[in-house]
Amino acid sequence: MVSGSGVVTSYRDFAADLVAGGILSDPWVDGAPRFRMTPVAIDAATARALHAAAEGIALAHDEAARICAAAPGLVRQFFDLPPALQAMWDLSAGAWHGIARADVFMTADGPRVCELNSDTPSGAPEAVALNRAVDGAGAAAFDDPNAGLPGRICDLVDLFGGGGGKAAIGIVYPTEMTEDLPMIEIYARWFAARGARVALGSPFNLAPDGRGGVALFDVPCPVIWRHYKTDWWGERRPVWRSHPGFPDAEPLAGPLDLLGGAVARGRCAVINPFGAVLTQNKRMMALMWEEIGRFSARARAAIRRYLPYTARLERLSRRQLRDERALWVLKSDYGCEGDEVVVGQSTTPSDWAAVLDDARPERWIAQGRFDALPLPLAPRRGGHANFGVYVIAGRAAGLFTRLQPDATDHRALCAPTLVKR
Numbered sequence: 001m002v003s004g005s006g007v008v009t010s011y012r013d014f015a016a017d018l019v020a021g022g023i024l025s026d027p028w029v030d031g032a033p034r035f036r037m038t039p040v041a042i043d044a045a046t047a048r049a050l051h052a053a054a055e056g057i058a059l060a061h062d063e064a065a066r067i068c069a070a071a072p073g074l075v076r077q078f079f080d081l082p083p084a085l086q087a088m089w090d091l092s093a094g095a096w097h098g099i100a101r102a103d104v105f106m107t108a109d110g111p112r113v114c115e116l117n118s119d120t121p122s123g124a125p126e127a128v129a130l131n132r133a134v135d136g137a138g139a140a141a142f143d144d145p146n147a148g149l150p151g152r153i154c155d156l157v158d159l160f161g162g163g164g165g166k167a168a169i170g171i172v173y174p175t176e177m178t179e180d181l182p183m184i185e186i187y188a189r190w191f192a193a194r195g196a197r198v199a200l201g202s203p204f205n206l207a208p209d210g211r212g213g214v215a216l217f218d219v220p221c222p223v224i225w226r227h228y229k230t231d232w233w234g235e236r237r238p239v240w241r242s243h244p245g246f247p248d249a250e251p252l253a254g255p256l257d258l259l260g261g262a263v264a265r266g267r268c269a270v271i272n273p274f275g276a277v278l279t280q281n282k283r284m285m286a287l288m289w290e291e292i293g294r295f296s297a298r299a300r301a302a303i304r305r306y307l308p309y310t311a312r313l314e315r316l317s318r319r320q321l322r323d324e325r326a327l328w329v330l331k332s333d334y335g336c337e338g339d340e341v342v343v344g345q346s347t348t349p350s351d352w353a354a355v356l357d358d359a360r361p362e363r364w365i366a367q368g369r370f371d372a373l374p375l376p377l378a379p380r381r382g383g384h385a386n387f388g389v390y391v392i393a394g395r396a397a398g399l400f401t402r403l404q405p406d407a408t409d410h411r412a413l414c415a416p417t418l419v420k421r
Contacts, residue, residue: 011037018133023125023182029411035126039134039416040375040385040401041142046106047419051396053111054102054389056302060288061116061279062097062394063299067291068278069094075278078287078312080333080362084234084251085277091260092275097393098156099272101400103408104306104387105372112370113306114329116391117336119272119280120227123388123400123414124149125182130416142418149390149398150190156392157191160269161223166195170214170221172228175202183227191225203228203255213267214259224259224270230277231334239332239340239363281333282365285310308368314361321366325352328366329407330359341407345369375403386412 014037015027027034042050068075068089075081081089101121104111131144161167169191173184188198199219209220216224233256236246262268278284288295288303289310295303313330321328325344332340342355372384383405390398402412 011035014133018129021129021132023129023186025182026179032411034414035130036403036413036415039131039142039418040403041418041420043420047145047399049106049111050104050387050389050399053104053113053302053306054116054391054396055394056299056306057102057113057116058097058100058118058391058394060295060299060302060307061100061118061284063295064284064288065094065096065275065279067294068287071294074287074291078283078290079278079281081277082235082237082251084253084256085231087256087260088230088234088274088277091263092273092277094275095273096275096279097272098160099153099397100391101388102391104389105370105384106387107370107372111306112308112372114308114367115282115285115331116279117388119276120229121388121390122180122183123402124153124390124398125186126414127388127390127398127400127417128186130414131418134416134418139418141421143421145417145419146398146400150193152392152397153187154190154194157196157223157225157271158194159393160271162269166197167223168197168199168219168221169223169225170199170201170206170216170219171225172201172203172206172216174228174232175200180227187225187227203233203252203259206255206258208258209267211267212262212265214262222268224268226270226272226274229334229336230274230280233274234277237363239335239360240358241360242358282310282331282335283312283333285367286312286315286365290315308370310365310367312361313359313364313366316366318356321356322349322353325349327369329369330355331365331367332359333363333365339409341409343369343407346406385415387417 011033018024018027100116100118102113102116104113127146131146171184171187173180191198199216201216205217207215209215213220234251236249238245263270292300328344330342344352375385386402386408388400389396399417401415401417402408403415404412
């Protein structure tokens with residue numbers, strides 16, 4: 001591999017080169033490399049298939065949001081929303097999308113989308129920085145699928161902000177979580193390069209701007225880039241019966257009322273809109289299957305082709321789940337990055353039974369397991385590829401590839417991703 005500092009022959013040099021870029025500061029996880037030096041190279045047909053799957057499932061989520069907005073009874077039936085989360089959904093009027101990331105796997109039957117991260121999708125720093133680290137004569141025959149990602153994201157902000165690209169943008173994020181800093185840094189750089197003034201802070205740093213909008217550290221912000229999860233704005237509730245509960249379980253009522261009021265008055269746009277509180281909830285995928293007749297022909301085709309069968313946990317009998325353990329994956333409604341995901345095939349019968357006993361059924365789904373194709377020449381920590389396809393305003397915009405033998409979590413190996421010309 002060749003990068004800006006010359007020929008890179010060791011992972012230590014590769015990691016140092018990435019850190020020198022000022023974005024990625026954590027090239028190791030649990031003492032092992034977090035990145036792969038060798039790119040994952042896919043052909044154009046595979047890239048098109050991945051894009052089609054991601055766009056199809058994004059379309060299905062958009063229709064699902066519209067269906068729920070028109071039929072409030074479905075929201076009560078499928079989603080156990082406490083008051084603050086319900087208020088976010090009511091505020092959104094069905095608006096949920098700006099940027100999302102579909103997690104897509106290639107199988108013998110084509111691509112499968114296990115979920116759409118439509119709330120605060122991550123991975124953009126790794127996706128862009130890793131691809132930029134690949135250079136030299138060997139890269140000439142490949143395209144970088146992430147080359148246009150920064151521009152597409154900035155165009156999205158301009159769209160939400162009414163074309164005022166030089167207006168102030170507030171990035172609201174959990175300031176106590178250092179793992180989010182690369183995301184915040186790269187967004188701030190991209191927005192500043194477009195001429196915007198960027199303010200950074202947490203929900204607790206929001207204040208009225210005196211004109212019906214909001215300010216972040218006294219900077220009036222007509223656009224808020226929300227990298228603070230919807231379920232964290234609301235009531236925090238355990239998904240396990242044995243969980244004692246969270247010490248800070250109350251919703252962020254003050255910041256939510258302030259920002260929600262500014263949105264309702266048309267004085268502020270939030271990306272992603274608070275309607276993501278429903279599309280991010282994995283029980284939305286169960287709604288797609290159980291209420292598939294409500295969808296358009298195009299969305300029905302995408303659901304059947306790309307989305308594994310998904311059901312609310314309470315809709316399946318305990319005996320069926322016990323007997324078919326290897327066929328199912330259990331997921332909590334707002335779990336992310338592999339958290340609260342239980343793969344039946346990788347779980348002992350006794351542990352599986354314990355999970356079924358402990359899980360609060362109204363907060364979980366069961367999704368049909370599928371076999372992803374192994375990635376050729378996968379390294380020791382490889383296995384299969386989780387292609388994170390970024391979707392911006394409904395269209396595919398980039399790829400973030402992670403390699404792992406089982407369910408994708410924080411230990412996954414992130415790899416550069418190139419498309420053969």
